[in-house]
Amino acid sequence: DGGITQSPKYLFRKEGQNVTLSCEQNLNHDAMYWYRQDPGQGLRLIYYSQIVNDFQKGDIAEGYSVSREKKESFPLTVTSAQKNPTAFYLCASSIDAGPRQPQHFGDGTRLSIL
C-alpha cells in the first residue's frame, strides 16, 4: 500500500534540544515537502526537495534543516534556533515539483515543548 509515513505522531522537545521528524514515502515521487500548521493559519512551506541531494528553502525555513540523501526519505530537523517550534508538521510528496501536481500528505507529527 503506497503512501507517506511520518513518525513519531507526537514528539516532545526540551528547550535547547534538536529533534528530527521522519518522513518516508514509497510512492516513487521525486518531490517532497515539509509544511507547518499553526492554529488559525494555513499550511506554510518550510523546505522542499525536487530531487535527491537537492532542497530549497520555503517561506519559513529559519531554525529548520533537512536532508535528501534518498528518494524515499526527507527528514526535518527542528533546531534549537527555532524559537517557537510547537506546531503540527506535515510532510508531502508529489510526482514532480510541477505546479499542477497534487501533493500527497502524511498524517503529521505534533511537536510540543516540555
Place this chain on the structure above:
Amino acid sequence: DQQVKQNSPSLSVQEGRISILNCDYTNSMFDYFLWYKKYPAEGPTFLISISSIKDKNEDGRFTVFLNKSAKHLSLHIVPSQPGDSAVYFCAASDYNQFYFGTGTSLTVIP
C-alpha cells in the same frame, strides 16, 4: 500575509442538502487551484482541482467553481453525506509553490 483565505471556520449542513465552501485569493498570478479534505488525525487528501482556463470542474458529487475576476473559488458538494464531515482546505499555485487557506470545518447533520 495570507494570500488564500477561507473566511468561514465552520459550516453545518443537513444531510442531502448542498454544502458550499468558499475561498478567496489575492494573487492574480495564481493559475491552479485545489481542494483538500482532512479527517481528524489524518493528513489532507486531494479532492478536486481546477485550472485558471476553466470556470468549472465536476467530479461526481463535487464541483469546483472559479471566478477569476472576483478571485474567488467555491466547492459545492451535492448531496451532502455524513461522511463528508471533515476540514476542507483550498490551495492555490503560482507556478512556484502552493499556498493554503486556513480550512473550513464541515459538519453534515444526519
